[in-house]
Amino acid sequence: MRKLGRFLPAATWLPGYSLSVLHKDLLAALIVTIMLIPQSLAYALLAGLPAEVGLYASMAPLVAYALFGSSRTLSVGPVAVASLMSAAALSQVAAQNTADYLLAAMLLAFLSGLFLLLLGILRLGFLANFLSHPVISGFITASGILIAFSQLKHLMGVTAHGDNLPELAESMFAGLAQTNVYSLLIGFAVVLFLFWSRKGAVSLLQRFSLSKNAAALLVKAAPVVGVIATILLASGFGLEGKGVKLVGEIPSGLPQFMWPNFSLELVRQLAVPAIMISIIGYVESISVGKTLGAKRRQKIDLNQELIGLGSANIASGVSGGFPVTGGFSRSVVNFDAGAETQMASIFTAVGIALAAMFLTPFLYYLPKATLAATIIVAVLSLVDFSILKKTWHYSPSDFFAVLTTIVVTLLFGVEIGVSCGVLASIVLFLYRTSKPHIAEVGLVEGTEHFRNIQRHQVRTLPQILTIRVDESLMFSNAAFLEERIYGDIAATPEVRHVILMCSAINEIDWSALESLEAINEQLQASGICFHLSEVKGPVMDSLARCGFLDELSGKVYFTQYQAFTALREQLDGCPP
Amino acid sequence: MRKLGRFLPAATWLPGYSLSVLHKDLLAALIVTIMLIPQSLAYALLAGLPAEVGLYASMAPLVAYALFGSSRTLSVGPVAVASLMSAAALSQVAAQNTADYLLAAMLLAFLSGLFLLLLGILRLGFLANFLSHPVISGFITASGILIAFSQLKHLMGVTAHGDNLPELAESMFAGLAQTNVYSLLIGFAVVLFLFWSRKGAVSLLQRFSLSKNAAALLVKAAPVVGVIATILLASGFGLEGKGVKLVGEIPSGLPQFMWPNFSLELVRQLAVPAIMISIIGYVESISVGKTLGAKRRQKIDLNQELIGLGSANIASGVSGGFPVTGGFSRSVVNFDAGAETQMASIFTAVGIALAAMFLTPFLYYLPKATLAATIIVAVLSLVDFSILKKTWHYSPSDFFAVLTTIVVTLLFGVEIGVSCGVLASIVLFLYRTSKPHIAEVGLVEGTEHFRNIQRHQVRTLPQILTIRVDESLMFSNAAFLEERIYGDIAATPEVRHVILMCSAINEIDWSALESLEAINEQLQASGICFHLSEVKGPVMDSLARCGFLDELSGKVYFTQYQAFTALREQLDGCPP
Structure with missing residues (x-):
């Protein structure tokens, strides 16, 4: 059993699974599911994909990771940075809202899964160490800004596009005159509500004699409140006729399992983005996994994580999804809600499957501005410039690497940004060793x-x-x-x-x-x-x-x- | 004067120039000129250029280096490895024997000069340190093999081409049936004569009561003996009519000064090769310069060398030449013949100018096989596999870097070869630091x-x-x-x-x-x-x-x- 556990970590906890653990996992799964429904729709939107793809990417991948991943509490699924990177990669090979775009997304997930699996089998997890912490921080901060900017278009109800700040700003400026006031009002209202919920709602709930922890957990459902409220608003006041863009028809039911389209040309075009998305996703994910693991003294195996995330992405690729990885906020919620094992993730997948089967008709009236507002609030917490100040005092070369990463990512987009960051760390390292003390x-x-x-x-x-x-x-x-x-x-x-x-x-x-x-x-x-x-x-x-x-x-x-x-x-x- | 000397090293020796030094420099220049005439023709041939371009690249560049270079005895001009790399780069942008090819060669020299000059002004000479010694040794050995192979076609009198061993072998095999027996005989005779001259001729000359050093110096003129003998043979027996390829008509006179063709497209295509040729040439050149400098306790300034070689290449680019650098054998001859200052190089340039004006009619009958034989004998001394044995015992990662460089250069050509070598050293270095002792x-x-x-x-x-x-x-x-x-x-x-x-x-x-x-x-x-x-x-x-x-x-x-x-x-x- 111990030997089996090395390849299939689920084998270490599944045999001793008890009823009390089941209760805890079920509760955590319920809370995560409620949180994940709007998140998965929103990140699909961010990646330029139809909303249901977000739901599909939140079923099979969770089960795959539950079996092969080494973290007990990591919650896998669509995340902001990987979705942004996917959008940048996919826009190079196909037009949004086409079947080709969707097939390319599946292939992207499959390739990145294959790459992670390969690294895991070859035990090359150490490669992730070459992404220095400051470069990652800088990259995530810059990505957060790009994501927030890219969502402003949905708030304004206009069509804008671009993979970097100058392009986004230009296309936003051009669309300024077409701004839909209703969209804008809904979006801003949701943004304000979500920001308020983080502080105000907690103290409000505490007044209703909820414990602080329970209140903090409950407000994670705030996006769902926003979703329900704006669905009612949009359907009640017929906002579709007033030009507010809605999510619209979502096919009900579960995804079909099918192989992605392995055209050689497409594989060639998506290979490099797939590698980048994998590595960034992996680094993000293990940092979450390690943080949570340390709190409960559970060890994260770097190579097993590669296998876990690799399987999750392959699962996503064959079940109509797009690239996934371990999400920070969602995993923390899962952990705080008391999840003990990856069974919680399996229950979450079941919850999302139920939503896909029965809730989609209600999502027709969901304004895209609501989802955009959800994303904006989520990613603004990623933006953290303090790393610039810290490294400025500590080490000029780290500072320079972060600054390069942030500036290049904002000006030229995610792929060039992270490449320049890695290159800068390596060149600076070589430069320093060339003039030793x-x-x-x-x-x-x-x-x-x-x-x-x-x-x-x-x-x-x-x-x-x-x-x-x-x-x-x-x-x-x-x-x-x-x-x-x-x-x-x-x-x-x-x-x-x-x-x-x-x-x-x-x-x-x-x-x-x-x-x-x-x-x-x-x-x-x-x-x-x-x-x-x-x-x-x-x-x-x-x-x-x-x-x-x-x-x-x-x-x-x-x-x-x-x-x-x-x-x-x-x-x-x-x-x- | 000392301040001026920092920018113009010639200012340090020119003012105190004496008659006794003049005598020494003149003698050295005479010997180097005799050695350089066949060499420059041969390397032009190797680069796929008309023979006279070799002469042009041996005039202005020598004067430019004499003024700006920091070595007193380095002899600049066309060299084997840079010529091979030039051929590889130029064949990508133009067909041989066209005016475009010639103009591209000038641009290549100009760009590589510009790059070296820039590095020198920014004092970035330390960058050359990133080319590890084993990688350079491996690269030069592999280049020597490629060059020798590429010259076999001239020995056989057939047309063959290719930038790597498989291509060369294939095209040679295809041409086997067209082999010209006279070419082959002349070529092999010259090869044998040149190999014999290195050992046999020295002891023969010593019997005529010449000192060992004088004899060793005199046999450096052996290629000229081969040139004269085969010219007489070819003209006397009318070998041209028997299908032996000759150098043919060479325009008499000095090169015209003109700007290369700065088409943006061409600059874009040649920029990377120019950088590679510069760096390899620079590293080769400083290693010669340092060796000679150490013997006479003269210091080589790494940044000033960049400026010296940069000016030489720019001079080559505007005077109808192609990329040049400090040559090993020629510099050693210059040193051994007693050259004291760079005035010897200026005299050499004058000697080559005289040759270009008056000797070219005699070169009509020179068989290309003779030049090919000269190159083959010269480059085989570059081939040295001992670095593999040495590093195998000392350090597996150095061994791996050399092996990569040699294998990739032979199989895929010079540019990919040297890039992989550098990449391998850096990746192995990072890998080692990632698992410290x-x-x-x-x-x-x-x-x-x-x-x-x-x-x-x-x-x-x-x-x-x-x-x-x-x-x-x-x-x-x-x-x-x-x-x-x-x-x-x-x-x-x-x-x-x-x-x-x-x-x-x-x-x-x-x-x-x-x-x-x-x-x-x-x-x-x-x-x-x-x-x-x-x-x-x-x-x-x-x-x-x-x-x-x-x-x-x-x-x-x-x-x-x-x-x-x-x-x-x-x-x-x-x-x-």
């Missing part, structure tokens, strides 16, 4: 410790130069070390011994080895001995293996203190 | 030194866990450290203090800072104190700045020894 060190009196002569009161001898490099020696910085040592030697002609203190050198690659050989020769030609100290085990092994230690004009000392004392005695023995 | 350390008895418990006999306490991370803490490895510490804690429940020994941590970026905060909280929740030791100055500064030190549950100790003794005493004071 190099310190001349001396003995701290009364200890065996050596520190930077510029920061500490230390003892040195003019005949002995000790250099500490605070970085592995690599192709990117090998030349830099050579320059530095030759420069120091030229400046202090008394030097007879150079010690390279290797305490921070974790690796010496082939290019750097060639540089060390050059330094050794060059120093020898000038009558200077070259020594090493505090060489780490693995580095020592490879230096011995390639024969460098035989060529070395000096010795390798175990500690810097031993090197310093031995060479000092040697110098005392034969005064210059 | 982490050691649990203990006290080496009788010292204040802490080493890996798995490699050394050390003292530890069950209540104190000391972890040393041999890498900067970065976005790529932050998660890895968290996993490791939580794992160790779970395995040893007695632990009450965790010390992170930071002697090898040169930087902590924002993502890693967030991980440290998480570790601190998590440990605190389990009643464990988190301490740091041996934190480097710059890291300490940033940890203090962001407030992490205030949150830290434990202390920061100056040395690991102090941390260990202080915590041990504390534990003794209040036994568990």
Whole structure:
């Protein structure tokens, strides 16, 4: 059973499933379902898809993740950022509201599922680490702004489009004259109501002697209240005739299982977006999963998560859905409502299925402005510029990476934005390693410790130069070390011994080895001995293996203190 | 004058120029000119250009480098690898033997000059460090093989083409039946003669009482002997009528100065190849320059070299030439022949100009097979697979990068090859930093030194866990450290203090800072104190700045020894 649990995490909790857990999971599922209905419709709208696709993406994927995912409480389904990215990708290959667009969405989900599954099977979860936290924060903030902007069109009741801020602003400005006042009023009313519900409604409910937690949970249903109220308004006052755009006819019933359209051309066009959506979705999802897991001391397995999310997306792709991932707010609600196992997600899927079968006729009168308002309120909580301030104080290169990500995402769209962010982190990292911190060190009196002569009161001898490099020696910085040592030697002609203190050198690659050989020769030609100290085990092994230690004009000392004392005695023995 | 010398290195040697130096430079120029005439014709042929373009690329560029370059003895001009890369780039935009091809070659030289100049002005010479030595060696070896193969067609007297081994082999095989026996005989004879000249001719000349050095220098003229002999053969026996391909009509005189054709489309197509040719050429050139500079203790300025080579390529671009760089064999000959300053290069340019004016009629009868033989012999000395053996023993990731470069270059051509090589080095580097070496350390008895418990006999306490991370803490490895510490804690429940020994941590970026905060909280929740030791100055500064030190549950100790003794005493004071 334990072995099975490694591949099918559900096998670890399903056998011991008890009635008391069932009660908890059922309650959580009920609350999440109520929250998920408007959310799934809204995110389908955001992705440029018919509303029912949002419902379809909230059934099969939840069951797939429940079986294969490693988090007990993560709630999978359509989310804002992935929906925005899907819209950007799909608009490149098909026109909205066409069958091709829908088929492309399914293929996108399927491809991204396949990619995640592949990474999981190859155990490549570590790759997600290359997305640095600041880049992700910046990207999500910028995406939030783009999403909010893109929804303004629904609020205004006009047609606008674009994948970045300048395009959106231009097309919005052009549509300004066609603004539908009823849409705008409904939208703003819902936005205000939702914002109020977060604070005001909680204290209101507490007055009706509800506990604070229960009240906080109950207000998560506020969007549903907005949905019901505006449906009644729209049908009662015949707003459709006044130009308010409604969700309209939604086919009742469950999705049909079918393979997406594997045209080679389409696969080629959607492969890169699918990879990006997968990675961003995965990183978002594990950060939620980890946060919740830590609270209940449940471990998240990074590779199993890839398999869980991969299966969810494949399930979405074959059941008429679009890319899904673990959602932050929804998972927190699931957790707070007391969900104990992924059975809650299976019940949620059943709830959504019931909604798809019986509730769709009522959704005909739902104004699109209501859904847009829901999205705007949800994504504005993603927008957080504090990362700029924090990194500005802490590390200029992190700051620069975030700023690049935000600015490029806003100006040029999500795909270029996140690519530039990742590129910026990697280039800045390489740049920093190419100019490592190099310190001349001396003995701290009364200890065996050596520190930077510029920061500490230390003892040195003019005949002995000790250099500490605070970085592995690599192709990117090998030349830099050579320059530095030759420069120091030229400046202090008394030097007879150079010690390279290797305490921070974790690796010496082939290019750097060639540089060390050059330094050794060059120093020898000038009558200077070259020594090493505090060489780490693995580095020592490879230096011995390639024969460098035989060529070395000096010795390798175990500690810097031993090197310093031995060479000092040697110098005392034969005064210059 | 010193200030002027920073921008115009020629200003440092020109004013004190003496007659004795003039004699030396003149002699060197004479020898280099004799060597350069067949070389320049041959490399033009390799680049798919008319023979005279090789001569044009050996005049103005030499003068430009003489003024702006920082090496005293580097000999600039057409070289094998850059010519091959030019051919690959130009064949994408125009057909050989057309005026468009020629204009594109000029533009390519101009763009690559512009790029080098820009890097030099922005002082970005360090960028060349990202090409690791093994990748360059692998690339040059693979290019040498491609070049030798591509010249076999001229030896056989057939038309063949292709930018990679499979294409070349296929087109050669197809042309096998059309092989011209006379071409083949001439080609093989010259190849054998040139190989013999390297060893046999030197000892032969020594018998005529020439010094070994003089003999070695004299045999560099062997290609000219081959050229003259085969010209006589071809004209005497009327080989043109027997189907032997000759160089044919070469316009006499100097090149016309003119701007290349700046069509935006062409610039777009040639920009990436121009950047690649520049970088490879630059790296080749500085490695020659450094080698020669070290012998005479003359310093090479990396940024000034960019400006020197940039000017040379711009000069080539406006005087009917193609991309040039510092050539290895030619520079060594220049050096060995006694060149003292770049005046030797200016004299060489004059020599080539004289050749272009008066010698071209004689070159009509030169068989192309002779030039191909010259190239084959020259490039086979570039082929060196020993780097594979060396890196295999030293570092698997360097080995993998070289192998990738060689295989991809041979199979898919030069541009993809060098890109994959660079990419492989960077990805492997990131991969290694993402899984840093982490050691649990203990006290080496009788010292204040802490080493890996798995490699050394050390003292530890069950209540104190000391972890040393041999890498900067970065976005790529932050998660890895968290996993490791939580794992160790779970395995040893007695632990009450965790010390992170930071002697090898040169930087902590924002993502890693967030991980440290998480570790601190998590440990605190389990009643464990988190301490740091041996934190480097710059890291300490940033940890203090962001407030992490205030949150830290434990202390920061100056040395690991102090941390260990202080915590041990504390534990003794209040036994568990």
